[in-house]
Amino acid sequence: MTEFIPPATRWHTLPSPFAMKRGGELRDARMAYETWGTLNAARDNAVLIVTGLSPDAHAASNEGNPEPGWWDAMVGPGKPIDTDRWFVICVNSLGSCKGSTGPASVNPATGTRYGLAFPELSVEDGANAAFEVVKSLGVDTLACLVGNSMGGMVALAYLLLHPDSARAHINISGSARALPFSIAIRSLQREAIRLDPNWNHGDYDDDTQYPEAGMRMARKLGVITYRSALEWDGRFGRVRLDSDRREDEEPFGLEFEVESYLEGHARRFVRHFDPNCYLYLSRSMDWFDLAEYGDGDVEAGLRRIRVDRALAIGVKTDILFPLQQQEEVADGLRAAGADTEFLPLPSPQGHDAFLVDIARFGPAVRNFLSSL
């Protein structure tokens, strides 16, 4: 399977072997990352961004790649994550197919891609790999660690496993553990891929046998859970497609705008993300549970994290990482001694609001970073 690597990507080779939490190890693995701004002489102005499941390291345009990034409105000179002040690093997740080593990468031991021979991937592995990138850039302590969605899990693991690695933390639509509704959704997404005969137990072969039907289903189900019914009521209502965009000859074909919206998302995703990478990253979220570090108690796990300041932001319309989970993070970090703010936002856009509701997320992130 092709990897999808943006042009400004830089790489850091991980220590070899790189031990994985659940067993096994990687050799000669690498992490893809990009940076913005300049590390100051005191090396105390670094901000690391860890991402959701699918983004690459290109969070925003930069010298190497003027194309807008996935968080372009948030990262740049004068923007909420102000690159005139901060040295910003964004890593592509370990296990992804967008530059960092993952199941779509070639296994140096065999000369063929890993596929399902890739060791079991946990959120903690991604955190440890991101930590190595930061260390390689000469940063001992981050000014702030920002994690969105899955990245909110990665960030908490990073902080817990690497004491004194950051002074502040912004957890956006993240959580300290996976709960059954989101596990059910992700399990179904994975099942859609696994049921596709072209998946072939992970042994598909580039373009000829890509599990397109499974990936379409997985992506559409993802998009349904990334947004909210409230947003869609206003955005789509019951509007139907114009007749020239209808599939009237196709039994049960597309008819409503909302169906076409999902179709567009599926088309842009399918063949641009590796199915095995999707499966590995998805499962890593199900496994994540900070209670493992707190004798079965998630708050006790959170209490092992040491940061000076924390901000947990969530959205009332989020059905995938519901607001109580960000409140749980805030309560735990506060109990751990951090000066912590919990900020519930009334964004209608659901889990993905941090990508689109910049009017609310921009000031929230800007104000917190400005106060550091």
Added chain:
Amino acid sequence: MTEFIPPATRWHTLPSPFAMKRGGELRDARMAYETWGTLNAARDNAVLIVTGLSPDAHAASNEGNPEPGWWDAMVGPGKPIDTDRWFVICVNSLGSCKGSTGPASVNPATGTRYGLAFPELSVEDGANAAFEVVKSLGVDTLACLVGNSMGGMVALAYLLLHPDSARAHINISGSARALPFSIAIRSLQREAIRLDPNWNHGDYDDDTQYPEAGMRMARKLGVITYRSALEWDGRFGRVRLDSDRREDEEPFGLEFEVESYLEGHARRFVRHFDPNCYLYLSRSMDWFDLAEYGDGDVEAGLRRIRVDRALAIGVKTDILFPLQQQEEVADGLRAAGADTEFLPLPSPQGHDAFLVDIARFGPAVRNFLSSL
């Protein structure tokens, strides 16, 4: 495809031809129904129940079939829908595969089953067919029309299209129109079936070529949206399967209790519901919009309905037919002149609460019916 018909089923043959709303007609079509209790001499104690997508007409045990029905706790002597007082009728939906004529039935014109040759099915067709059953039983005016979920749509169409057909109405987790989140979910369920090669454009053949993978996906997605995250947090949490129930040898196999729960639901459904019937009934809900009867305004559509008394019940945790939709029904019926109560319930079980939270739904329905 096999039909799945409970033993106490009775039938009423519809007028032939039976014209369908969107064009086409059925010949020699029949409706399956069951009854409980006795119609009184004044013929004014009849209660009709119209169902969600999948139930048959066997709402409760009766003389012909002592097996518990799908609403057994609600229907019977002394129960909330008290068959000592009421003559209760439950119909299997037109288009279903559980006794009433649908895509899995044999087309008398060809001698083969309809499949996709079945005319387009609308909620209104189901309402008109149910009306014929009630009329055939000698009932001019129902004491109460009870509709759950899709049946809440059917009931509103029934009341609007057949003036003076009922004095009272209970709308449970229903709606006056489909909104985009539920359209998206149903569209994805249908796509799962359509993408299954065994669906074969509706031309599968019994056991040898049933679209099992597609139906599994559709059912699991259904169950996810029928319940609620809140209920599952308490019910499943992060509990894992015992090792003897794990699928450790299967890559990405079941690991959590919530996954096993979905699997159980899928296994009980697959091969017990006809895929084409599922597609037709599912799409009929997307199409339903009482605004068609109100010059584009759903409340104006509702205002055309005449009943004396109405009760709309909804559940805060319902993501498929959210509570605002039952409030919309209540507001519209009240504006139409009905003495109307809107009853939001704090059930944690989501859309399906009316099937399981009898502690709340029982008294609500009992009190309303007692007051008639």
